[in-house]
Structures are given as C-alpha cells and as structure tokens.
Amino acid sequence: MHINQDDIVALIEAALDANYSDVRTVSNRIARSISNHDLECAKKIKSILRKKGVPLQSSGYMENLPVDSKSRAPLLEETQWPVTPLFLNQDSRNVFQTFISDVINIEELISHGLSGRLNLLLSGPPGTGKSLVAGHVAAQLNRPLYTVRLDSVISSLLGDTAKNLRQIFDFIPKKNGVLFLDEVDAVAKLRDDRHELGELKRVVNTLIQGLDSLDDQTVVVAATNHSGLLDPAIWRRFPYKINFSTPDLDMRQELWNHFLFVDNGDNSINHILAKISDGLSGADIESLAIAARRKSILAKTDLNIASTIAATINSTLGNTATPEGGEMSTANKKSIANVLHKEYGATQVDLAKILTTTRQTIASYLRE
C-alpha cells in the first residue's frame, strides 16, 4: 500500500471537522493511490463513498453548493470519480492525454506565452463515455468534479438562468475543481417558440462570459449529444475536442472483455460478441454484459453465452434487449448458428462452444 501520510492526517482532520467534502476528496485520493496495488480495497473505498452519499447529506451536513434562489435546489453536484476504466480509440486517447498534460504543465506553457483555455468539449451519441471522460479528467488531475446539468439549470424562468450560471462560474475557481457542463446543448433548446430570441442570446452570452471569466487554471469539460446544436461562439471556446462515435471492433472487444469477464482462453467468444455488437455503445455493451452476469449468478449457472448473443443481436443503440434465462429452444439455436456462421463467419468449433452442443449437431443445424 502506498498511502501518502499527509493524506491520513488530512483525512483525520477533515473527519473531526465534519468536513465531508474533504473526507470524500481525500478518500478518493487514497483509493486512487492504492488502486495499482490493491484494487479490491480501492473499490471498497469507492463503494463506501458512493453508498454514504445520501446519509451524509441528510445528517444535517450540506456542502455550500450554489443553489437556485427560489427552489433552493443545488445548481451543481459533486460527482464521484469513476471506477470503470476508460477505453478510448487512439485519436481520442491522444486528445485526452494532451489535455491532461497541458493542464498539468499550464504554468510552463504560460511562461512561454502559450496560455490557452483549458476547455474540453466532448460530443457524440449517448452512452459512449462522455461523462466517464469527465470523471477521468478530474481523477487524473486529482481535483473534485462538479457536474452541472444545464437542462436543469435552465429553468422556466430565464432571468434566473443567467443568475444561476453566474453563481456556478463564481463557485468553481474557489474550489479548484473541474467544472463539467453536461448537456451543454440544452441552451439551444431555448430556440423554440416559447422563448424570445433575446432571452436565448442573454443565456448564451452569460455562458460565454462565464467561460471567459475563468482563470488560466480552471478546467472545464462540456458534453453534448448534438454538437450541431451548439452555438458557434460556445464551440470556439473549447480548443480541445473529442468526437465520440460508437466503439470500433477492437474497443468493443475490450469492453466485452472488461464487462463480461468470460475467460475462454482464446477469447473467441468475446470476439464474436464484439463483431455482432457493431453500432452499440459502451453503455449498451455494459448493460448486456451485466444483465447476463446477473442472470447467471441468480440462476447459479454458467454464463449463458447463447442468450447473451441473442440479446445482443436484438439490441439497438440505446435500446438493449435482456438476455433470457434457461435452456434455449432448438429453433432459436438453429437460427443463431446460421446467423453467426453466415453473417459473422463463426466456425463450427465456436458455435459448438457457444451453443454448448457437439459439432455434429452444429453441422446439422447449418445443413437445414
């Protein structure tokens, strides 16, 4: 274990001060520092941090988060660092790592006259890892992550929206945090007929002023499912951009390996799963894999690969099917064998393994 002694002191102090925000920050840091050596313990800490979130707040302690003056609802929330590893393709990983390195070395860059906004824009379909990237940015920088859901900040009362945005931008630099503007395209929704164009302009301007008001050190990550809807002036304020699409074959294989954990030696099953999940997101693959594992745990059986495959074939982006439990009908087995063989080039050996039957039976399925 490699826990920094200062962290232990800070943890004790924060605990006795009932400063739960610091308890969380330090605990997160400790979890991170030991995760290479003792992943289990790191996970335990993270899980406690997640589970204890609500009771801490209801115990009378509330961090001083900015709130909407009328509803008293918090305008942002402190989000936990993620436990899930991040799978990125080469281009995205390059931008991600460049961004982190530029943030860490900002002083040096500034001293050479190379200051720039530390703003990262993430765009792409739901479930492709945008929020996860925001979490990893904060974790890598060892800073708290403050998530703002712009669609909730943009209240029906637009006068308040500008005020709320200003409160958020005043708060973040004091915390040395990472500001995560989720659903940043929500401002674009104001372009509907319920609102005047002038109001929309005012909100966009407040957002831009807020971004411009931040110092060189403050990190902003924004995410949007519809980059086309984003105001060009906002778009321009994000020099770093990652454009997500649904994962490619290699990444799908990594996602299945991570979320399904089937050790089948040569990985042939996960390879087939990777092939048939083209067009699905990381979040889709995760939910298919978790559903399949849940079934097998509760039924006390091996993982039902055939039904996982059937569910995957029946899934579309953002809309996953649930793997069925129990023995699969012969008709379904035949149909899966034929689809996998003809469309995805699965061998008879693979099919025998997937459908837990003999090669002779598979041969007969394919003949029919």
Ligand SMILES: Nc1ncnc2c1ncn2[C@@H]1O[C@H](COP(=O)(O)OP(=O)(O)O)[C@@H](O)[C@H]1O
């Ligand atoms: N590229 C990825 N690498 C690892 N996990 C992923 C990836 N994309 C999605 N996931 C899984 O799906 C979950 C939801 O992804 P999320 O980041 O919330 O997507 P988005 O914000 O783009 O809608 C993640 O927490 C993670 O478990």
Ligand SMILES: [Mg+2]
């Ligand atoms: Mg998200």
